Amino acid sequence: MAHFRPARLAVGFCTLIGVLALWYVSTSATGWIEPTRFPNPVDVWDALQQITVTGYANGRLDQHILHSVALVVMGFLAATVIGVPLGLWMGYSARAEAFFNPIFMLIRPIPPLAWIPLAIVWLGLEDASKVMVIWFAAFVPSVINSYVGVRSIEQPVLEAASMLEVRGARFVREVVVPGALPHVFTGLRLSLQASWTTLVAAELIGAFFGLGHVLTQSSLDIYPAMILVAMMTVAVCGGLMTLVLTWLEHASMPWRRKS
Amino acid sequence: MSNIVFESVTRVFRRDGRDFLTLDGISLEIAEKEFVAVVGPSGCGKTTCMRMVAGLEFPTSGQVKVAGEAVRKPSSERAVVFQQFALFPWKSVWDNIDFGLRVKGLPAQKRREIIEHYIGLMNLKGYESAYPHQLSGGMQQRVAIARAYALDPQVLLMDEPFGALDAQTRVVMQEELVKLARINPRTVLFITHAVDESVYLADRVVIMTSRPGKVKEIVDVKSTREKEGWDKYSKIEDVMDLPSFVSLRTHIWRSLREEHGHVEERA
Amino acid sequence: MSGGADPHLGHWPLSIAGLAAFFGIWWLAAGLGLAPPQFLPMPQDVLRTFFDLLHEPFAGYTLGQHLWSSFLRFAMGFLLAAAIGVPLGLLMGWFEWLDRIVTPLFECIRYVAPIAWVPFAALWFGTGIGGPVLIIFAGAFPPCVVNSYRGAKYVEPRLIEAAQTLGASNLRIVAQVLLPAALPSIVAGLRVSAGLGWMSLIGAELIVASSGIGYMLVKGQSNIDTAIVMSGMIAIGLVGVAIDMLLRRAEARLLRYRHPSNS
Numbered sequence: 001m002a003h004f005r006p007a008r009l010a011v012g013f014c015t016l017i018g019v020l021a022l023w024y025v026s027t028s029a030t031g032w033i034e035p036t037r038f039p040n041p042v043d044v045w046d047a048l049q050q051i052t053v054t055g056y057a058n059g060r061l062d063q064h065i066l067h068s069v070a071l072v073v074m075g076f077l078a079a080t081v082i083g084v085p086l087g088l089w090m091g092y093s094a095r096a097e098a099f100f101n102p103i104f105m106l107i108r109p110i111p112p113l114a115w116i117p118l119a120i121v122w123l124g125l126e127d128a129s130k131v132m133v134i135w136f137a138a139f140v141p142s143v144i145n146s147y148v149g150v151r152s153i154e155q156p157v158l159e160a161a162s163m164l165e166v167r168g169a170r171f172v173r174e175v176v177v178p179g180a181l182p183h184v185f186t187g188l189r190l191s192l193q194a195s196w197t198t199l200v201a202a203e204l205i206g207a208f209f210g211l212g213h214v215l216t217q218s219s220l221d222i223y224p225a226m227i228l229v230a231m232m233t234v235a236v237c238g239g240l241m242t243l244v245l246t247w248l249e250h251a252s253m254p255w256r257r258k259s
Numbered sequence: 260m261s262n263i264v265f266e267s268v269t270r271v272f273r274r275d276g277r278d279f280l281t282l283d284g285i286s287l288e289i290a291e292k293e294f295v296a297v298v299g300p301s302g303c304g305k306t307t308c309m310r311m312v313a314g315l316e317f318p319t320s321g322q323v324k325v326a327g328e329a330v331r332k333p334s335s336e337r338a339v340v341f342q343q344f345a346l347f348p349w350k351s352v353w354d355n356i357d358f359g360l361r362v363k364g365l366p367a368q369k370r371r372e373i374i375e376h377y378i379g380l381m382n383l384k385g386y387e388s389a390y391p392h393q394l395s396g397g398m399q400q401r402v403a404i405a406r407a408y409a410l411d412p413q414v415l416l417m418d419e420p421f422g423a424l425d426a427q428t429r430v431v432m433q434e435e436l437v438k439l440a441r442i443n444p445r446t447v448l449f450i451t452h453a454v455d456e457s458v459y460l461a462d463r464v465v466i467m468t469s470r471p472g473k474v475k476e477i478v479d480v481k482s483t484r485e486k487e488g489w490d491k492y493s494k495i496e497d498v499m500d501l502p503s504f505v506s507l508r509t510h511i512w513r514s515l516r517e518e519h520g521h522v523e524e525r526a
Numbered sequence: 527m528s529g530g531a532d533p534h535l536g537h538w539p540l541s542i543a544g545l546a547a548f549f550g551i552w553w554l555a556a557g558l559g560l561a562p563p564q565f566l567p568m569p570q571d572v573l574r575t576f577f578d579l580l581h582e583p584f585a586g587y588t589l590g591q592h593l594w595s596s597f598l599r600f601a602m603g604f605l606l607a608a609a610i611g612v613p614l615g616l617l618m619g620w621f622e623w624l625d626r627i628v629t630p631l632f633e634c635i636r637y638v639a640p641i642a643w644v645p646f647a648a649l650w651f652g653t654g655i656g657g658p659v660l661i662i663f664a665g666a667f668p669p670c671v672v673n674s675y676r677g678a679k680y681v682e683p684r685l686i687e688a689a690q691t692l693g694a695s696n697l698r699i700v701a702q703v704l705l706p707a708a709l710p711s712i713v714a715g716l717r718v719s720a721g722l723g724w725m726s727l728i729g730a731e732l733i734v735a736s737s738g739i740g741y742m743l744v745k746g747q748s749n750i751d752t753a754i755v756m757s758g759m760i761a762i763g764l765v766g767v768a769i770d771m772l773l774r775r776a777e778a779r780l781l782r783y784r785h786p787s788n789s
Contacts, residue, residue: 011626011627012626012629012630013630015626015627015630015631016630016631016634019631037649037650038646094537095537095540097537098537098538098540098541098544099537099540099541099543099544100544101541101544102541102544102545102548103544103545103547103548106548106763109762109763109764109766109767110759110762110763110766111724111725111728111729111762111766112725113641113725113728113729113732114728114740114743114758114759114762114763115759116732116743117732117743117744117746117747117755117758118747118752118755118756118759120747121565121747121750121752121755122565122752154343154345156341156342156343156344156345157345157346157347157348159313159315159333159339159341159345160339160341160345160346160347161347162315162332162333163313163314163315163333163334163335163337163338163339164335164358164359164362164410165333165334165335165359165362165363166358166362170362174347174350174358175347178347178349178350179347179349181349196639197639197640197641200639200641200642201639201641201729201732204641204644204733205732205733205744215642215644215645216645218645219644219645219648219649222649224646224649227645227646227649230642230645231638231642231643231645231646232638234638234639234642235634235637235638235639235642238637238639239637253349254390255348255349255350255351255390255391255392256392
C-alpha cells in the first residue's frame, strides 16, 4: 500500500491537508463538534507544548516516553532471548517440540492483555507487573515465528547439509539460524508491536508514569487535546521502533538484498 | 575401491495405511570410476535408488553398499547434486563450496586452492561473492557441481541435475559435465529422464521398468563411444548427429516406450 | 529432520512429560506454600473455581453470562468492522483514486494501538456499549481492509480479460470473477481480524466495562482472588480458540470449491 512515487505522495499530502482543514473548521470555526468531544488543532498544539515543556501527569513528554520505551525494551529482550532459541530448538528437534508444545498450546490462546490482572495481583502496580505482561506478549510470537522459520528451510537444503555432514553447533549456527532468520525477524517485529500495545494497556489500567498513564490522566481530566497528543505519541513511537527493527533486519541479511 | 552395489534392494512405501512397492529386487553393480545413467518412466523409483546410495532413504530389504560397506547415513564421500540445486541462500558462492571443506577439517590454504580450482573449472570466476538468488539456474547448478566435486568424494550422485534448467543452458551444462567427467573421472550415478543426456554422458545406461521398478535392461554405451570416437567432437550436436548415437538412443527410447505403455495401462 | 517414518508419533511420552512437568512444578510450588493460596492456588482449585463460576455468580453474573456479554460486544464490533472494512478494502483495490485518497489517512490511524482509543471511548460513550465496540472496531478494522485490498488488487488480469471476451457485463464481472478471486484474502483477513478483535475486547473490558469477562478479571484482581482470575483467563483462551476454529472451518468450507484449480 505504500508506493513512494511523487504523484502518490502529492495526492496523499493534499488529502492530509484537506483533512486537517476539515478538522480545524469543524471543531473551532463552526463548532460542529464540541470541544469536549474532540479537540481542535490549536488546542492540540497547546497541549503538546504543555507536556513537552512544563510536563503533565508527573512528568514531561520525553520522560514519559523514555519510561515506557525502557519497560518495553526490557520485557521484549527478556522474552525474545528465551523465546527465539526455544522456537528454533522446537523447530529442528522433534523431541523438544514434543516436550514443549503442549505447554505452549495452553499459554498461547491467552491474549497478552488478559495477563494484566494476574500480573497486578502478583507484582502490584509498579513497573515489575508491566514487564511481566510485556514478557508474555513478546514471548508467544517470537517462539511461533522462530519455529516456523526453521520449518520453512527447504528440504533439499537440509539434505545438502546432512550430506555435507554438518552437525551440532555448526549446524545450528550456520544452517538453522540463518535459514530461520527472515521469520525470526517477522516474529521480533510482531513481538515488539505486541509489547508496545500491551504496555500502553497496562499503563492505562494502573500506573504512576508513562504514556498510558498520560492517557488515563487526560481522560480523567477531560482533556481531549492531551488524549490526542498521547495517542499520536504512542503511534509515532511504535512506528519508530518498528523502523529500527526493520533496518536491523535488512542489515543482518545481506543475501536478501536485491542487487 | 569406490564401487556401488545394489543387493536385491526392495523398497516399500507406506502411505494412508497402504503399502506401495516402489522398488522390486534391484541388483546392480557400478564399477569404480564408472559413469552410469539411470533412466525410466516417472515413479519407477530411480530417484529413490540414488537417495539410498546417498543415505537419505533406506531399503526395506536388501542392501546398498559403497566401497564394500553398507550405507547408513549421508556423507560427503557420497556427494549429491540435487535437482533443486540446494545451495545455502545465505552463503556466497565461495562459502557454499567452502562449507563442506571446512566440515572435513581441511586447512585454509588447501581449501582456497580447491575452491579456486573448481571455480575456474566451472566458469564461475568473478562470481565468488555472489549470492545464489543473484545467479541464474545454470550458474547455481554449476556451484552445486563444484561443491560436490570439491569434496573429492568416492561417489557422485546426481538427481536430474539439469531438470530445472532451460533447454539451451542444459546443453551447455551437459558439454561441461562431459569435459569434467573425462578430466576427473570418478564413480557417478546419474538419474535422468532425458535419453539424449544419458547416452551422451554415460558409460552404461540402466533402463528401469515402471512401478514397481526393476532393472529392465543395461545398455553399454562406452564401447560404442570409444569405437566411434565421439570424444573428438566438442559440440554436442555433432555427437548427436552420429548414426551410432542415434541408434543407441532409439533403442533406449523403444525400450522406455514399452514401459510408458504399462504406465498408461495401470493408470 | 531425518527421513523415514513420522517422528512425531514416537514422541508422545515426551509431550506427557512436558505437561506433567508444568503442572507438577505448579502443584509443588502451591503445595509447599511458596506463596499464600490467594496468590498461587493449587491447579485443582482453579479448576474447581472455574466450574463453580459456571453456576455461581461473581461480580454480578455467572461465567456464562459474563462470556455472553463479552461475546455480544465482540460480535457487534467485529461485524461492524467487517461490514465497513471489507467493502472499503475491495473498493480501494479496484479504484486507484480511492486508494490514493484513503491510504494516507488509513496508514496514520492504523498504527494507533486499539487500546489507545479507550480515553476517547470513555469520553464519547461513557460506560455504554459504544466504548468497547469502538475499541474492538479499532482492532478488527485494519486487517479487514488490508486483506480485502490485497485480494482485490492482486487478481489475475487474465481472469478479467476472459470474462470480458465472453461478453460479461461489469456487474457480472464484479460478482462472478472479482469477488470470488478476492475471497481467500478476505476470509484470511476476517480470521486475523476476529483474533485481534477478541484481544481488543478483553483490553477494553479491563477498563471501560461493568460486565463481561474482562470486567470479571478486574474484579477478581481487586479481590486478590487468583483462582477467579485464572478461571477467567482459561475462559478467554477457550473462547478465542473456539472462534478461530469456527472461522477456519468456515474458511475451508467456503474455499473448498476452489481447490481443483490448485491441485
